[in-house]
Amino acid sequence: MVFSVLFILILSLCVLCVSVSSAARFNELFHPYWAPDHFTIYGQTVNMKLDKLSGAGFSSKSKYMFGKVNIQIKLVEGDSAGTVTAFYMSSDGPKHHEFDFEFLGNTTGEPYLVQTNVYVNGVGNREQRLKLWFDPTKDFHSYSILWNRNQVVFMVDETPIRVHTNLEHKGIPFPKDQAMAVYSSIWNADDWATQGGRVKTDWTHGPFVASYRGFEIDGCECQTTTVDSYNMRRCSSGDGWWDRPTLSGLNLHQTHELMWVRANHMIYDYCTDTARFPKVPIECEHHRHH
Ligand SMILES: *[C@@H]1O[C@H](CO)[C@@H](O)[C@H](O)[C@H]1NC(C)=O
Numbered sequence: 001m002v003f004s005v006l007f008i009l010i011l012s013l014c015v016l017c018v019s020v021s022s023a024a025r026f027n028e029l030f031h032p033y034w035a036p037d038h039f040t041i042y043g044q045t046v047n048m049k050l051d052k053l054s055g056a057g058f059s060s061k062s063k064y065m066f067g068k069v070n071i072q073i074k075l076v077e078g079d080s081a082g083t084v085t086a087f088y089m090s091s092d093g094p095k096h097h098e099f100d101f102e103f104l105g106n107t108t109g110e111p112y113l114v115q116t117n118v119y120v121n122g123v124g125n126r127e128q129r130l131k132l133w134f135d136p137t138k139d140f141h142s143y144s145i146l147w148n149r150n151q152v153v154f155m156v157d158e159t160p161i162r163v164h165t166n167l168e169h170k171g172i173p174f175p176k177d178q179a180m181a182v183y184s185s186i187w188n189a190d191d192w193a194t195q196g197g198r199v200k201t202d203w204t205h206g207p208f209v210a211s212y213r214g215f216e217i218d219g220c221e222c223q224t225t226t227v228d229s230y231n232m233r234r235c236s237s238g239d240g241w242w243d244r245p246t247l248s249g250l251n252l253h254q255t256h257e258l259m260w261v262r263a264n265h266m267i268y269d270y271c272t273d274t275a276r277f278p279k280v281p282i283e284c285e286h287h288r289h290h
Pocket of ligand 1 (some may be wrong): 104105106107110111113114193194195197
């Protein structure tokens with residue numbers, strides 16, 4: 001009896017310390033940059049809401065060059081039509097680089113879509129869309145971006161869903177010269193997000209809440225806001241854990257996982273959209289053979 005009470009006490013203490021550390025971690029790494037009054041933090045969860053008045057967003061306090069970011073997200077439950085929740089990394093300026101996860105909401109019971117995109121030197125237009133193999137509104141799942149000099153890998157629960165490979169040797173620019181901050185935001189995008197913009201946000205079903213926990217950034221943190229030669233040298237030294245040869249490409253298991261995702265869950269790939277790109281984008285030629 002005493003033993004079990006003690007056990008429960010220890011257990012609840014542990015839950016308590018996990019909760020404290022997750023919220024503390026959020027405050028350590030991130031800050032709301034848009035509508036701080038649309039955030040609530042309780043337990044280990046950070047909630048961010050969209051209502052008729054405003055969306056909301058948070059960003060990392062620092063910028064990074066290479067590494068891995070990981071966040072657990074539980075997307076808007078029930079009717080999320082018209083809403084977009086994004087998790088992305090981006091640098092600044094007109095020639096910026098950006099790696100995006102965009103979660104496109106839907107009416108109750110219809111599937112969320114995950115759109116990914118990669119911007120290099122200010123140019124995107126590299127959308128891919130997939131349906132997940134689980135309901136992302138029922139539970140937290142981890143979404144991550146691994147970035148090194150050889151590849152950018154988008155992962156869902158550690159399963160790769162997209163790889164953007166460095167093809168500089170083919171004359172294709174690769175994002176590896178600008179530090180990026182990490183962002184997440186939720187906003188109304190009912191002009192395009194759900195079923196091509198046909199389904200509008202139903203504000204009577206708001207507020208629309210996305211929940212976060214498990215904030216992790218393990219990368220080369222830039223000590224100044226601009227990437228000067230010092231940071232370039234430090235982050236590109238080749239000594240980071242992300243520079244390990246085993247991380248320069250997917251391993252065999254991951255390659256098979258990516259093939260499975262592409263075969264079973266992908267519903268749009270800019271590489272095969274010949275109506276939009278009569279001339280196949282140059283990196284697609286090379287990606288196809290991976
Ligand atoms: C929403 O549901 C419809 C019907 O199942 C589906 O065609 C569409 O791809 C889903 N997602 C979005 C974002 O429109």
